[in-house]
Amino acid sequence: MPELPEVEVTRLSFADRIAGARILTVRMGKPLRWALGCDPLELTGRLVVQVRRRGKYLLMELDAGLLLLHLGMSGSLAFAESLPPAGVHDHFEMETDRGILRLHDPRRFGAVVFVEDESSAVAQKLLGKLGMEPLGDAFDLDAFLAGLKRRDSPIKQVLLSGDVVVGVGNIYASEVLFASGIRPTMPASRITRPRAERLWCAIREVLARAVATGGSTLRDFTSAEGQTGYFQLEAMVYGREGQPCRICGTPIRQLRQGQRSTFFCTVCQKS
Numbered sequence: 001m002p003e004l005p006e007v008e009v010t011r012l013s014f015a016d017r018i019a020g021a022r023i024l025t026v027r028m029g030k031p032l033r034w035a036l037g038c039d040p041l042e043l044t045g046r047l048v049v050q051v052r053r054r055g056k057y058l059l060m061e062l063d064a065g066l067l068l069l070h071l072g073m074s075g076s077l078a079f080a081e082s083l084p085p086a087g088v089h090d091h092f093e094m095e096t097d098r099g100i101l102r103l104h105d106p107r108r109f110g111a112v113v114f115v116e117d118e119s120s121a122v123a124q125k126l127l128g129k130l131g132m133e134p135l136g137d138a139f140d141l142d143a144f145l146a147g148l149k150r151r152d153s154p155i156k157q158v159l160l161s162g163d164v165v166v167g168v169g170n171i172y173a174s175e176v177l178f179a180s181g182i183r184p185t186m187p188a189s190r191i192t193r194p195r196a197e198r199l200w201c202a203i204r205e206v207l208a209r210a211v212a213t214g215g216s217t218l219r220d221f222t223s224a225e226g227q228t229g230y231f232q233l234e235a236m237v238y239g240r241e242g243q244p245c246r247i248c249g250t251p252i253r254q255l256r257q258g259q260r261s262t263f264f265c266t267v268c269q270k271s
Contacts, residue, residue, distance in 0.1 A: 002071040004167025005210035014079035015051035021096035029091035033111040055130045055166035072109030078102045131166040134203045145196045148188040156184035174238045174263045176202040183269045184262045237263040
């Protein structure tokens with residue numbers, strides 16, 4: 001599943017190029033996770049102002065209205081002056097005077113939703129409960145610690161929930177917990193302020209590094225320019241069960257938490 005770094009890499013790969021574009025046509029393929037919310041013809045002639053990100057959502061601001069785009073489990077966006085004919089897994093295509101934006105999504109868990117603005121009921125349903133953005137100034141240490149203290153669940157599960165801090169998905173949760181020396185089973189409420197500060201720093205550093213390396217391509221993720229990511233090549237624990245820890249040499253262990261795989265080092269993550 002594309003996580004926050006992959007979504008940010010996607011945004012960076014086409015946001016500047018599509019800003020200022022005029023929408024010429026919109027074509028919908030098979031139904032996605034949620035309905036578009038308007039007649040595609042209504043988008044014709046509208047101007048793309050900018051593309052922002054909130055968590056794993058891309059927010060495409062138009063001169064009238066807003067498109068919320070989500071890549072789902074296996075989706076990817078492509079933006080180019082011309083593209084091959086749409087295939088069976090291409091379910092949204094927006095032609096503009098600067099190029100074609102296409103959503104390719106074999107599993108159809110992605111979505112493109114039109115709303116009037118972020119205050120609309122649909123937008124609030126999708127965005128309203130998201131936690132703090134980890135890559136901006138809004139990621140406050142005190143608020144982060146307070147959010148952890150309210151949760152007795154294992155810290156890995158709290159990170160994945162997205163209501164304390166948004167976008168720390170499964171790959172990066174294992175990585176930030178290793179970087180901060182915290183066992184993934186530790187109850188979030190028991191994490192002390194010094195440990196929380198290490199975790200807060202690790203979240204910012206690991207996600208920023210993932211964006212800089214193009215995100216993680218475990219299966220088929222590519223940016224809107226068709227580029228794959230390389231973060232998985234430098235992962236410290238994720239996907240490395242049985243391999244020696246890059247720090248102490250102890251074999252990396254794997255456990256299941258909430259139907260998701262967690263990777264950690266029993267020596268470097270003692271508590």
